[in-house]
Amino acid sequence: MNPPFLPLTLGDIFEKTFSLIGKTFFRNLFIAVIILLFPIILMAIAMDAFYSSLADMQGSILQGVSTPGLDMVLAILGPLVFFGCATIIFVLGILLAEIAVSIIVSQEILSNPINFFDALHDTFSMKCLYGIGQGILKYAILIGGVIAASIVMAILGAVSKLLMGIIAIIGLLVLVPVFVYVFLKWYFALTVVAVDDLTAIESLRKSWYLVEGHWWRTLGILILLTILSQFAITIVSLPISFGSMWDFYKEYFTLLGKTGGNIDPQSLAQLENSVGPGIAIGSGISALLSLLITPVFTVVMYYDLCARENADKISAQKPIIKHDISSEPIDLSSL
């Protein structure tokens, strides 16, 4: 059961997020590294294999050794499947790290700080399954909806191209807002799992219920915080990503210098050989930095929504309850 916090202003959300990032920084960083280290390495290996086979394939086509066909598709299928599996593990890693970071931040807000070990222990319980469950449910419904709409359009397209065009425009105009609306309504589901220990369906239901009546405010604040945090992540991760792709750039500039800008397509295809691990490490670092910020403001916003929900309830009950000390709201900004 959540204590009845006071609703936060935008300034409070900014300040609380900033203070919490500072207070939980090293624990969150440790958790993110522990959980994401293996997926990032796996991703680097998978991307290396994928880009190498892609470069080989392009090279052999350009040399005229082989022609595009089924055997070529089969040759790249293995690295592609490996890359797909590595991506799934990477996404799962981010999801689990988000749960762990949310637990740490939530406990910090509740003035009950916990160490990273307890947070990890708490994450790898039923919460882990609920978290994955809500993710699968959420994205299955969202992506499923888009696929279903596309199938309908394809069927209509078979009947008449004009009809498909009209339906496609109407579909886009309706689908995009619906997608954004539902996505935002379920945005806090993972936080609910981490903080309130609810099941996958219950978490989706609670998130939907919490955002009710505050949709536009939540959208505005989320856009603002996402833009600001992504900017911070970009300026910090840019030199790191550049460093991780140092070998690629060195090879590229060497070629550029030798050829005076006339790099032949075969050499360009060869360059792809070394691009994979750099991209994986760069994305890994960005994800890692993102984990230090995004779950923090999401938890703060979640408590703010809970507080607003409570405030709505209290204001609805005002004529009956005059003053109840036990339900006195706690000023979240004083924590």
Add this chain to the structure above:
Amino acid sequence: MESQVEQTSDAMASKRFDGSWERAHRNITAAACIGLLITGVLYVYAQSFLTIIFVFINSSGELHAFKGGNFIERLSHSIVLLKNPLRYSVIISQFLFMLLPILWIIKRWHTTHVLSYVRISRISFLELSVAIAATICFIPVSGGISDFFAKQLNMPDFLAQINAQIFTSYSIEELLWLIVVVCITPALCEEVLFRGYFQRTLERTLGMKSLFIAGIIFGLYHMQPLNLISLALLGIMFGYFFYRSKSLLPGVAAHFINNLIAVFSLYKTHDGRVFFDVFDLEITFLGVIIALVLTGGWLYIYHRITQINFEDKLSLAGN
């Protein structure tokens, strides 16, 4: 005596923190970081947007020419297309989306005494001259560091020269225009943002650490990985001037001179001769070391000449 009165009034004005963030007794470090982020996002998006608009206004008919030629030709062509739009967008976005928002943030969050907050105050001619001398001596160091990374990366010289087209002028009129765009505008707007607001606000809670943090962020903000170290060191040096003198002016002057030398070095005279070709200069390791020692010497002199004023201002400000 007059200067002491000025310092006292400055310190008192700085203490009159009547903005909303201050009245709510919120975290000051958070204000510094959030203010910087908001302004940074505004500036970057506005600049990109304005550049696109100016490219279309300037040369929409020539866009098809991108298709032809090799990579170098395409790059040269795009730089020619981008040159003027980029200059217009920099000047507009630095004043409208960097300087104005940060002044507004200071007024709204911190104090109505905005100029006093960013420390626009007079300093002696000697302080100003020493700051400029240190900056001039530091130019081979920053050039040497960037050059080292470019060499490690085997970056061809023609790439650097193509990039330098943006700062190259071919007439006195263009040179004067570039001085406004590349020297005056960033020296004023970036110094107000990074030193006058960010470092100034951090200084209230972190003291001297603030100049290192502001310097590193200054380097990161430019989004040039190869120049990151040299820009960060330059930012730390400007921050040091600001911290010691408790005035924005030495940093503004140093920033202006640093950029002015770059612009002058790329000025091409009417016969096509480069006024002072930096690309022909080979910066040796020994040259960098000598420049570093000279910079250190000037910084030491700066430290000594600001000693008395620094201690006075520190005690008056109650830091």
